[in-house]
Amino acid sequence: MSTSPQAPGLTPTGTIASTTDRRRVVFATVVGTTVEWYDFFIYASAAGLVFGQLFFAPLGANSILISFATVGVSFLFRPLGAFLAGHFGDKYGRKVVLMLTLILMGAATALIGLLPTYETIGIAAPILLILLRILQGVSAGGEWGGAVLMAVEHAPKTRRGAFGASPQIGVPLGLLLASGVMAIMAMIAPGDAFLEWGWRVPFLLSVVLILVGWYVRRRVEESPVFAELAERKEKARMPIVQLFRKHALLVLIAALVFAGNNAVGYMTTGGYIQNYSTNPDGPLGLERGPVLWAVAGSAVVxxxxxxxAGFVSDRIGRRSTYVIGWVLQLVGVFTLFPLVNTGSVGMLFLGLAILTIGLGFTYGPQAALYSELFPASIRFSGVSISYAIGAILGGAFAPMIATALVQATGGTLAVTGYLVGMTLLGLIATLLLRDRSGIPLGPDHEDQQSVSPIYGLSKA
Structure with a gap:
């Protein structure tokens, strides 16, 4: 089986991809993932700002804790979305799964914007809210793997990190868009008006964004790796079974890499900092609008x-880029709460900006890293399920854990300790993996791809 180097202008299957095709793929993955994560983060932002009052008010002091718990509930269903998307993505293609996840996420988000509150329909309100959040979780579980593979499998070998960063920047773009729209609505509908109707507008805007995402994604060609697998009739019959039979330990280690990033990232994407800094009964009591703008600004960083980080990983490798990222993330974790606790919006922005530099360097290379870990025939299942498990272990309940730690200790030092622990866990998992930057991704190289990247193991 040939393992000759791939020319820089070729896709992983050896076919020449036009500049126009590659640009279209990059644009489509950025737009699609931005729309998906806007929908996902709008919920997290609302959970920190209004859902406790509107849907869980009878729980009193525990309303915010339970509101954050509903953010985490969706993560428990991400593996279901990942299993379904991985199975169908490895059998029927990356593109069809991406179209379906986009519709599911958009429909669930828009319906949340139409939900009556607890005061109107009682216990049915939080139940319906949780059900729609579950649908968001299923969609998010299937979205990321497909977007990543569309980007990386279209990329030249020497630019996978840069191409793979395109779906990754959909996360900060989604956070920027979600925080920006929420901040604008806080200005248009201040005070009680925001509680009455202002928070609903960002959810309803999802309908427009989904139409844009659908239009862009339908114009993209199927991944060349999957197209070649389909042509050769080499698609795995039961990709998930093969994944866990041969690569279970790899899935776990890859999940821990993401968990180290995700737990820290959900301090903002999960709405925790927004709630901590604006809660009128908390230590800071800052205004909602300026805090949302500070979060939006940190999303740009x-x-x-x-x-x-995506470009850097093409120069020095995924593993080295990650190690730099973990060090930067530790710096951000140690400086976050000392700056936030000054009570200055400017210092809050600075703390988040420092933190997000490390977050970017432990997230930008992830698409390329994950794609290079798994064989072509089960790659969609491998990257999707690793990502979903990592999200559960990392971000699922990070805001709730942080809230509980502050309530139990009266300060944020324990939260810093928790985030340091998760960062070190991600670093250790990264050090367990060999760097496979540039490994051929096409179906001709399944034997090479199946050799375990875990140190100490020769075969998966």
């Missing part, structure tokens, strides 16, 4: 560092 996150976007730039994520994009930079």
């Amino acid at each position: 996150w976007l730039l560092s994520t994009l930079a």
Whole structure:
């Protein structure tokens, strides 16, 4: 089986991809993932700002804790979305799965914007809210793997990190868009008006964004790796079974890499900092609008560092880029709460900006890293399920854990300790993996791809 180097202008299957095709793929993955994560983060932002009062008010002091718990509930269903998307993505293609996840996420988000509150329909309100959040989780579980593979499998070998960063920047772009729209609505509908109707508008805007995402994604060609698998009739019959039979330990280690990033990232994307800094009964009591703008500003820093990390990983490798990222993330974790606790919006922005530099460097290379870990025939299942498990272990209940730690200790030092622990866990998992930057991704190289990247193991 040939393992000759792939020319820089070729896709992983050896076919020449036009500049126009590659640009279209990059644009489509950025737009699609931005729309998906806008929908996902709008919920997290609303959970920190209004859902406790509107849907869980009878729980009193525990309303915010339960509101954050509903953010985490969706993560428990991400593996279901990942299993379904992985199975159908490895059998029927990346593109069809991406179209379906986009519709599911958009429909669930828009319906949340139409939900009556607890005061109107009682216990049915939080139940319906949780059900729609579950649908968001199923969609998010299937979205990321498909977007990543569309980007990386279209990329030249020497630019996978840069191409793979395109779906990754959809996360900070989604956070920027979600925080920006929420901040604008806080200005248009201040005070009680925001509670009455202002928070609903960002959810309903999802309908427009989904139409844009659908239009862009339908114009993209199927991944060349999957197209070749289909042509050769080499698609795995039961990709998930093969994944866990041969690569279970790899899935776990890859999940821990993401968990180290995700737990820290959900301090903002999960709405925790927004709630901690604006809660009128809390230690800071800052105004909602300026805090949302500070979060939006930090999302710009996150976007730039994520994009930079993708390019850097093409130069020095995924593993080395990650190690730099973990060190930067530790710096951000140690400086976050001392700056936030000054009570200054400017210092809050600075704390988040420092944090997001490290977050970008531990997120930007992830698409390329994951794609290079798994064989072509089960790659969609491998990257999707690793990502979903990592999200559960990392971000699922990070805001709730942080809230509980502050309630139990009366300060944020324990939260810092928790985030340091998760960062070190991600670093250890990264060090367990060999760097496979540039490994051929096409179906001709399944034997090479199946050799375990875990140190100490020769075969998966």
